[in-house]
Amino acid sequence: MKKIEKFKKPFLLTSVLIQVSWIFTGQAQAMHISEGILPFQWAIVWTLAAIPLIAFGLVRLKKQAQEEPSFKPLVGLMAAVVFIISCMPIPVPTAGTCSHPCGTGISGILVGPVISILISALALLIQALFLAHGGLSTWGANIISMGLMGSLAGYVTFKILRYLRTNLAIAGFMAGLLADWATYFSTALELALGIRGDSPFLPLFWKILIAFVPTQLPLGLLEGAMTAGMVTLLYKKRPDLLIKMKVLRAEEVKA
């Protein structure tokens, strides 16, 4: 155990440095499911699935903003963070490709999955309209994968790990990691369902999922580190805010 303790910090530091060094290599392009990739009927299905979630998010936002004055600035911050992070292409030298983290892990933890879906929908809409990033026909599918699955995975992971009394940073890390992986898992699912034609579903699903692995495995680690960093930073700066947002219980904050 002592040996592990001795190497834990250098290992984590090295991992982070490797990930950060990947950010600064080469030029990059963007992701999300592009315009026109999904057939019309699947585009409709995913959009119809996403619209009630957005509406629910709007209702919750209005309600929570009335209850807690700090909520709106936090939602504004998270919206900006999700927007920036989810259009920030990061090169991954081991795969020779670029991809982006999602940011929905941290927003799911801090403002809850419902508001996080609303935030993702807004970010994805702006990206589809002005950044040639994603698409209007694939907007619903991208909301389901990044907004719903990412936020939910982050939120549930964080809550379970905190319930098991895991350290805040570790819980944040795992939440970010699984939010990222859940997003790309569901993207693979949506793609396989949409583009398979007469082909069998499972082989195509595995093919897409495995093709995501070299890029998303390391990026998931980066997203985990970012999420852990943001949660612990907010904890140090504004623990009261985390209590109000029900991220932590009051008794978890030692005076």
Place this chain on the structure above:
Amino acid sequence: MRRRLGISDFGFRIGGKRSSGFRVRSSESRIRREETLKATEKIILLFFTLILLSALTIPSWGFAAEKWPGVDEAVVKKIAKEQGREAREPLIPTDQGDLLLFVFLLAGAVGGFIAGYYWRVLLVEKRTSKKDEPQGEIS
């Protein structure tokens, strides 16, 4: 005194020797919690070592046709094309030459400004008016 815990404690010995051989319940549960946390950390560390190793050893697959393509190009569009689906032009074609760089720059600047503004609202202005709020350690 040393005790071996059950499978739920990952089979690790709990630490802390006591001369009296007695423990109060709170200290026992604290030790148990610390041991569980350490064991969890150990597993997570091992897990990420494996992930990092696999990420470094998985070869660059043949789907990277150009330098640093996005996974939309390298995976989504490529596989969709194989299945007979092609991506369409975006509604507002900002992906023309360096125009895309400009809109990304603009989006980054606006997004960064908003993030910075709300960061200040939340963490600087509110903090100055809430100095009595608890500032604590991670439990």
